[in-house]
Amino acid sequence: MKKVFARPESLKLTPFHYCPGCGHSIIHRLVSEVIDELGIRERTVGVPPAGCAVLAYNYFDVDMAEAPHGRAAAVATGIKRVRPDLVAFSYQGDGDIAAIGTAETIHAANRGERITAIFVNNAVYGMTGGQMAPTTISGQVTTTTPLGRAPLRDGYPLDLSEMLGIAAGSVYIERTSVSSPKWINKTKKAIRKAFMVQLEDRGFSLVEILSPCPTNWKMTPVQSIRWVEETMMTIFPPKVIKDVA
Amino acid sequence: MSETKEKKKDKKLMRGSHVLGEAAIRAGCRAYFGYPITPQNELPEYMAEQFAQMPDAVFLQAESELASINMVMGASIAGARVMTSSSSPGISLKQEGISYIAGMELPAVIVNMMRGGPGLGNIAPAQGDYFQATKGGGHGDYRLIVLAPAYGQEIADMTRQAFDLADKYRNPVMILGDGMLGQMMEPVVFPDPIDPAQLPAKPWTLTGCKGRPSRIIRSLWLDVNREEELNWRLVRKYEAITAEVVDQEMYLAEDAELIIVAYGTAARIAKGGVQRARAMGIKVGLFRPKTLWPYPSEPLARLADQVDEIIVFEMSTGQMVEDVRLAVEGRCRVSFYGRPGGVVATPEEISRVISSTHHRAHPKKVAGGRASGGSRLTVVG
Amino acid sequence: MLLKSVFSGFGGQGVLMMGYALAVAGMEEDKHVTYLPAYGAEVRGGTANCTVVVSDEEIASPIASSPEFVVAMNYPSMAKYQNMVKSGGIMFLNSDLITETLPRDDVKVVLVPANTLAHEMGNDRVLNMIMLGAMVRVTGIVSEESLSQAIETVLEGKKRSLVEINQKALAKGAEYIAAHN
Numbered sequence: 001m002k003k004v005f006a007r008p009e010s011l012k013l014t015p016f017h018y019c020p021g022c023g024h025s026i027i028h029r030l031v032s033e034v035i036d037e038l039g040i041r042e043r044t045v046g047v048p049p050a051g052c053a054v055l056a057y058n059y060f061d062v063d064m065a066e067a068p069h070g071r072a073a074a075v076a077t078g079i080k081r082v083r084p085d086l087v088a089f090s091y092q093g094d095g096d097i098a099a100i101g102t103a104e105t106i107h108a109a110n111r112g113e114r115i116t117a118i119f120v121n122n123a124v125y126g127m128t129g130g131q132m133a134p135t136t137i138s139g140q141v142t143t144t145t146p147l148g149r150a151p152l153r154d155g156y157p158l159d160l161s162e163m164l165g166i167a168a169g170s171v172y173i174e175r176t177s178v179s180s181p182k183w184i185n186k187t188k189k190a191i192r193k194a195f196m197v198q199l200e201d202r203g204f205s206l207v208e209i210l211s212p213c214p215t216n217w218k219m220t221p222v223q224s225i226r227w228v229e230e231t232m233m234t235i236f237p238p239k240v241i242k243d244v245a
Numbered sequence: 246m247s248e249t250k251e252k253k254k255d256k257k258l259m260r261g262s263h264v265l266g267e268a269a270i271r272a273g274c275r276a277y278f279g280y281p282i283t284p285q286n287e288l289p290e291y292m293a294e295q296f297a298q299m300p301d302a303v304f305l306q307a308e309s310e311l312a313s314i315n316m317v318m319g320a321s322i323a324g325a326r327v328m329t330s331s332s333s334p335g336i337s338l339k340q341e342g343i344s345y346i347a348g349m350e351l352p353a354v355i356v357n358m359m360r361g362g363p364g365l366g367n368i369a370p371a372q373g374d375y376f377q378a379t380k381g382g383g384h385g386d387y388r389l390i391v392l393a394p395a396y397g398q399e400i401a402d403m404t405r406q407a408f409d410l411a412d413k414y415r416n417p418v419m420i421l422g423d424g425m426l427g428q429m430m431e432p433v434v435f436p437d438p439i440d441p442a443q444l445p446a447k448p449w450t451l452t453g454c455k456g457r458p459s460r461i462i463r464s465l466w467l468d469v470n471r472e473e474e475l476n477w478r479l480v481r482k483y484e485a486i487t488a489e490v491v492d493q494e495m496y497l498a499e500d501a502e503l504i505i506v507a508y509g510t511a512a513r514i515a516k517g518g519v520q521r522a523r524a525m526g527i528k529v530g531l532f533r534p535k536t537l538w539p540y541p542s543e544p545l546a547r548l549a550d551q552v553d554e555i556i557v558f559e560m561s562t563g564q565m566v567e568d569v570r571l572a573v574e575g576r577c578r579v580s581f582y583g584r585p586g587g588v589v590a591t592p593e594e595i596s597r598v599i600s601s602t603h604h605r606a607h608p609k610k611v612a613g614g615r616a617s618g619g620s621r622l623t624v625v626g
Numbered sequence: 627m628l629l630k631s632v633f634s635g636f637g638g639q640g641v642l643m644m645g646y647a648l649a650v651a652g653m654e655e656d657k658h659v660t661y662l663p664a665y666g667a668e669v670r671g672g673t674a675n676c677t678v679v680v681s682d683e684e685i686a687s688p689i690a691s692s693p694e695f696v697v698a699m700n701y702p703s704m705a706k707y708q709n710m711v712k713s714g715g716i717m718f719l720n721s722d723l724i725t726e727t728l729p730r731d732d733v734k735v736v737l738v739p740a741n742t743l744a745h746e747m748g749n750d751r752v753l754n755m756i757m758l759g760a761m762v763r764v765t766g767i768v769s770e771e772s773l774s775q776a777i778e779t780v781l782e783g784k785k786r787s788l789v790e791i792n793q794k795a796l797a798k799g800a801e802y803i804a805a806h807n
Contacts, residue, residue, distance in 0.1 A: 042453045042455035044453060057461040062459050063451035063452070063460050064459070064463075065318075065462045066349075066461075067315065068315060068345050074307070074311075074316045076319060077319060078319020081303045081320065082320045103311075256653060258649055258653050258661065430662075430663075431661070513686055513688060513689075517689075519686075589689060591687075591689055593692070594691075
């Protein structure tokens with residue numbers, strides 16, 4: 001019988017710990033499939049964040065180095081600079097990349113570091129229990145915005161990907177989603193392209209992926225998928241933000 | 246004769262910061278990440294200039310000290326001999342990364358050319374970062390190996406040692422100097438360069454999982470039992486380091502009745518003070534820790550049995566003095582003299598401190614008058 | 627023998643090079659030397675100074691609170707160091723810029739019109755080496771041959787073409803002493 005679906009080689013045989021309906025496991029799988037398809041598993045080093053995906057090193061079957069909260073771009077820079085033959089990717093949440101790690105990320109992009117960032121945007125701090133994130137949308141209730149995010153008090157949602165598009169050293173920035181099979185397929189293509197930019201030694205690449213967090217959004221998985229498409233996408237519209245041909 | 250000529254040829258008059266940079270390159274360092282701050286900019290500038298000629302070397306001026314220490318982490322993870330440098334406020338910013346590097350057991354060399362503080366302070370030489378360097382500095386239960394050079398030649402030798410120790414123990418090593426050591430020029434003979442390709446392989450680095458299972462380098466251990474295990478393993482490593490690495494200089498200590506303890510620049514000044522006090526007939530010696538962690542407690546304790554009093558001189562309000570008291574454990578009186586904030590004391594000043602301390606410890610001897618002229622009223626200088 | 631010298635003047639008078647050249651000469655004679663420049667904000671545009679210790683034995687402190695010799699290229703430098711010079715020591719004053727007299731009789735004064743002599747040589751910038759040549763002729767801290775040779779190290783690289791004029795300036799300073807003291 002022909003095998004049509006299997007675990008990618010770049011994923012370990014370890015059950016995911018992520019909540020039901022969370023987007024991380026899908027994104028892990030997509031990244032692993034791309035690494036397998038590009039044949040780069042044996043020269044890839046991944047840098048997981050502090051956040052829900054901190055344990056990503058338990059799932060990816062490639063060399064993995066943990067970074068302090070927000071510093072993945074700097075750690076990946078250090079790895080890639082001394083070993084340009086390696087493929088370095090960071091895997092970061094919105095708090096990690098767009099709040100505490102903003103400086104490291106913008107400067108890595110601006111230097112055109114040959115690294116690839118996977119940016120999972122779920123509009124909330126997941127692991128710490130649902131606090132306001134830089135990408136929390138206006139009016140969104142979190143544990144630290146109990147009356148909803150009020151921009152004049154709490155600041156506006158930050159569109160980091162647009163900012164990175166301005167950086168001269170970024171080559172490819174795209175925002176996608178994992179809220180439907182159509183979007184999942186688009187996301188895989190984007191991830192593949194982001195890795196290709198690195199393999200072609202062209203500069204910084206990043207894929208921002210809108211991803212549901214039913215647990216902290218206090219929704220069912222189905223409601224959370226709907227919220228991504230109907231609410232998040234109005235603030236963070238999926239699109240190619242930058243593609244230097 | 247020809248040997249002397251040869252030696253003369255190898256000797257170079259260089260400022261401390263450049264000595265450190267050259268010694269690092271000769272130790273096989275091929276990666277440097279940093280951020281400008283006075284008074285240590287001559288070091289990154291030296292690395293930038295030299296690395297510009299070396300295609301296999303990486304120099305990167307980062308956007309912050311925070312970023313630079315994490316780049317150091319990444320470079321170390323990928324197997325490089327890597328260094329960063331800064332001065333006091335910048336070293337504070339690096340503490341997060343230093344804690345992770347210690348927890349991940351990564352080799353790295355971190356240079357702190359201390360300046361006056363707290364806060365922005367000033368750019369003059371000071372020693373206010375002793376606690377930060379020797380007691381961890383960042384969060385968690387860890388130690389850095391802390392080397393404190395006092396001479397140009399020692400900067401060269403200790404820099405080589407720092408890279409070797411970092412690799413041997415998979416532990417960050419700090420070279421703790423100050424603005425004066427960085428700026429001062431002294432003749433230096435460098436050790437022969439190491440070819441990085443000839444260094445022992447590191448079987449733990451992340452270089453892609455070709456032909457082996459994938460590896461993880463981490464400092465997160467959610468299982469408290471694993472975390473406790475790591476902590477005790479680190480302690481055993483620190484014990485081994487303590488047994489093997491401790492080093493100190495003793496100067497005129499054999500017959501000393503009084504000892505002054507100082508490190509780095511302060512020790513140079515104190516040595517001048519000791520020489521002056523000796524000329525007055527006071528039996529005083531110098532004890533200079535060359536490793537601040539591990540601290541040379543045992544040799545100091547032995548000296549404490551022999552002397553009446555130990556004076557600790559620091560360019561701070563009193564930090565190392567705590568380690569001296571712990572080492573001495575009440576065997577003799579320990580007093581402190583400090584000039585914080587970037588003030589550089591003079592040898593004359595230290596000799597006055599020595600002579601007044603000596604008078605307090607030996608009132609009769611001085612009251613009787615000494616043939617050598619060791620009167621407390623003698624003002625030197 | 628342990629001799630401490632302080633060189634001080636305006637930024638741009640080549641004060642640091644004086645100290646550096648002396649230290650290199652000392653090293654080339656296999657002596658122990660330290661060269662300590664004032665650094666940081668202080669050197670940007672204001673006064674510059676450095677301390678050089680030359681010794682037969684290991685140098686403990688590179689700091690000189692009572693130097694044997696002080697070279698003052700301008701009046702503020704003289705004012706700053708006139709009370710620090712060791713009794714029996716020597717102050718070298720650039721008499722083109724300093725007209726004040728030293729209020730001490732336990733310190734010898736050597737006057738050198740460094741600006742004038744440099745101008746005579748057709749290069750106003752070599753006043754520092756003229757002063758250094760005079761200073762070494764008087765003090766004998768290092769030999770004049772070593773000093774002259776040190777200039778080749780000090781000016782190696784891009785400034786190579788300036789070696790000769792600076793060596794001549796050293797000689798000019800020494801000759802001035804021979805003729806006037």
